[in-house]
C-alpha cells in the first residue's frame with residue numbers, strides 16, 4: 601500500500617510571474633507535467649483508453665485539442681517509478697482548481713493510485729493558493745470522490761450526466 605508521507609516540490613517560475621509547480625513527489629509516486637513526446641503519448645494513451653474507448657467513445661478522442669495547452673491548464677501524469685499510471689488536468693480559474701479528466705490505467709485501478717493522484721493534485725492546488733476544488737464527475741465515480749474527501753454539491757449541479765463534486769481548501 602502506497603502512503604503519501606514525504607513530499608518534495610520542484611517549483612519553477614511561471615511565465616505569468618506566479619510560482620508554478622511542475623513536479624510533486626510522494627514516496628515513489630510523482631505527479632509531473634508531460635514534457636517529452638513520449639510523455640504526451642503516455643498521457644493521451646491513458647485518456648483515450650480509460651475515458652473514451654472504455655466508455656464507447658474511442659473515435660472521438662482528440663489528442664490535438666487546444667485545451668491541453670491553454671495558459672491556466674495544467675496536464676499531469678502520475679508516474680510510479682518508470683510507469684505512467686494516471687492522468688489529470690488541473691484548470692485554474694482564479695482561486696478555483698477544476699480537476700478534469702481524472703483517470704487511472706485500467707490495469708492499475710483499485711490499488712490506491714487514484715487517491716494518490718488526487719492528493720498530489722490537491723497539493724498542487726494549495727500551492728497555487730486555490731481555496732476550492734471542483735470536479736464534474738461521472739455518476740459511477742462519485743463514490744471515489746467521496747472516499748477522497750469531496751462532497752456532492754447541494755442540489756447537485758449537473759452537466760449532462762456529470763455530478764459536481766467540491767472540496768474546500770484551508
Ligand SMILES: CC(C)(COP(=O)(O)OP(=O)(O)OC[C@H]1O[C@@H](n2cnc3c(N)ncnc32)[C@H](O)[C@@H]1OP(=O)(O)O)[C@@H](O)C(=O)NCCC(=O)NCCS
Nearest residue numbers: 702703704709710711712713714715737738741743744747
Ligand atoms: C475513478 C478512478 C480514477 C479511481 O482510481 P483508483 O486508482 O481505482 O482508486 P483508488 O484505488 O485510489 O481508490 C480510492 C478509494 O476510492 C474507492 N473507489 C475507487 N473507485 C471507486 C468507484 N468507482 N466507486 C466507489 N468507490 C471507489 C476505493 O475503494 C478506495 O476506497 P478506500 O480507500 O476506502 O479503500 C479510476 O477507477 C478510473 O480511472 N476510472 C475510470 C475513469 C473515471 O471514472 N474517472 C473519474 C472522473 S469522471
